[in-house]
Amino acid sequence: MSTVLAPPHETSPSSVSADVLARFDVAGPRYTSYPTADRFVEAFGPDDYGAAARQRRLGISAVMTPISLYVHIPFCASLCYYCACNKIITRHASRAREYLGYLEKEIALHAAQLSARTPVSQLHLGGGTPTFLSDDGLSDLMRMLRDAFSFAPGAECSIEVDPRTVDAGRLAHLARLGFNRLSFGVQDFDPDVQQAVHRIQPAQQVFDLVASARELKFQSINVDLIYGLPRQSAASFDRTLAQICELRPDRIALYAYAHLPERFKPQRRIAADELPYAATKIEMLSRSIAALTCAGYVYIGMDHFALPDDSLAVAKRQGRLHRNFQGYSTQPDCDLVALGVSAIGRVGGTYSQNAKTLEDYYDHLNQGRLPVVRGLALSRDDVLRRAVIMAIMCQGHVDFESIDIAHLITFRDYFASELAALGQLEADGLVCLTDRDLTVTDKGWFFVRAVAMVFDRYLQTDRKRARFSRII
Known part of the structure; x- marks a missing residue:
């Protein structure tokens, strides 16, 4: 059962310390998909x-x-x-x-x-x-x-x-x-x-x-x-x-x-x-x-x-x-x-993207082929992490038991390192953690991308984030 958060309109920038601002003035995905394009x-x-x-x-x-x-x-x-x-x-x-x-x-x-x-x-x-x-x-x-x-x-x-x-x-x-x-x-x-x-x-x-x-x-x-x-x-x-x-x-x-x-x-x-x-x-x-x-x-x-x-x-x-x-x-x-050129789609457990230039796009179609030039078939781990990240981005709340049932895992075991990494975000007042769930706080909505990034397996092994926009 999901929790719908109240809008964080009572939080003001004065409640966000300069230290927190500096630490989260980093690049990261917008998570219109996971894995990202x-x-x-x-x-x-x-x-x-x-x-x-x-x-x-x-x-x-x-x-x-x-x-x-x-x-x-x-x-x-x-x-x-x-x-x-x-x-x-x-x-x-x-x-x-x-x-x-x-x-x-x-x-x-x-x-x-x-x-x-x-x-x-x-x-x-x-x-x-x-x-x-x-x-x-x-x-x-x-x-x-x-x-x-x-x-x-x-x-x-x-x-x-x-x-x-x-x-x-x-x-x-x-x-x-x-x-x-x-x-x-x-x-x-x-x-x-x-x-x-x-x-x-x-x-x-x-x-x-x-x-x-x-x-x-x-x-x-x-x-x-x-x-x-x-x-x-x-x-x-x-x-x-x-x-x-x-x-x-x-x-x-x-x-x-x-x-x-x-x-x-x-x-x-x-x-x-x-x-x-x-x-x-x-x-x-x-x-x-x-x-x-x-x-x-x-x-x-x-x-x-x-x-x-x-x-x-x-x-x-x-x-x-x-x-x-x-x-x-x-x-x-x-x-x-x-x-159309450069368009990104999703069918089943796959993502696909068309050619990014008109020349390549037209060339594929002149050959009678779909202009798909790259994409991804999602793994079981991708699908699981997508569910968690989208719950954070959309509801600001992750119910561990719901994820356990849907994906046949034990959340606290599978994401033990991620939950440990959330400790600093909890100390900063950005999330609330219990044995049953994770909730983004009012202040945390300013940095919701940073919360989602904790569960991004690809970012854990690749810290080259220059391709992303800054999260604030």
């Missing part, structure tokens, strides 16, 4: 994915378990300096038309591997900028998907929207295509911050679009924010939060900016001396949690908030919250079929 191997290819798809097909009889679909649209018309996504900057619409032709080939290959007309309960279009596609392009894409798969009644269909690329007419077209959830990229309303990251979009533009979306009866509207950007301060971000509370979207994704210029070239245009210190970032996070919970939002965990009647908040209350490559999700144990 950096553990994927090139030995895993199209044949391995095909075997997992066949196993799925043969293991389901009369009633088929729905899947989730993710489609990656890599194109953007302009460059945002903070962005770490796989994207292609272009203003040539012809590139999108060519890409859709290859997506159609990939969709057909996946449909052939899975059972005919596999049901879909969730669709997400990400990028890049999905709204880079024209109205006709989006129509063509939805036709391809509906021809290949059977969308369940009430399926969640969401799309990431750059407010600079749409108007009320385009939102109406999205509604006609069956999209019922929108995610607007805002990041920050402060003009100085927008200038520093090369993304200028007036607040009124977003307010007008959200008003139009509500008139069109979209079921849920999400807004993405980023704290830790250049020229941000706790006070300036307070002003953005006040505007967001006035806007009142159904969901808010509040991400910490990960400055990794050695990996992502656009970030080299950001002046490192304009970035806020770790203590300032945790101040922003603390004040954000306080402002949003006081405004009536439920703190879902780590980087997500939702209004109490939103399906994400309902899933949190009912213990059905999960985490996948798009973040927190209401879809439990749902296979994720990923389409």
